[in-house]
Amino acid sequence: MPGMFIDVVVEASAARDRVIAKKLEEFCPVGIFDASGEKLRVVEENLDECVLCDLCIEAAPNGAVTVRKLYQQTREEETRGSDA
Numbered sequence: 001m002p003g004m005f006i007d008v009v010v011e012a013s014a015a016r017d018r019v020i021a022k023k024l025e026e027f028c029p030v031g032i033f034d035a036s037g038e039k040l041r042v043v044e045e046n047l048d049e050c051v052l053c054d055l056c057i058e059a060a061p062n063g064a065v066t067v068r069k070l071y072q073q074t075r076e077e078e079t080r081g082s083d084a
């Protein structure tokens, strides 16, 4: 389940890669990645702490990590709604 404002998605192949998983855990300043298990886990309770630093995106192969700003989506939806 995403946070209220942010969702982070990691591709399955990257989540299973121990090197990438450890890098993501190490780089994220707010503890959104947990590499202690067999597969990288996104720590849902920390998602809204994301500071949009993009370190995770830079640390992973191209496109393997996506940080979604849910509040922008909501605003766009609201805007679309008010235009109608």
Ligand code: SF4
Pocket (backbone or CB within 6 Å): 008, 027, 028, 029, 030, 031, 032, 049, 050, 051, 052, 053, 054, 055, 056, 057, 067
């Ligand atoms: S953008 Fe920064 S704070 Fe957000 S999940 Fe990635 S590394 Fe963590």
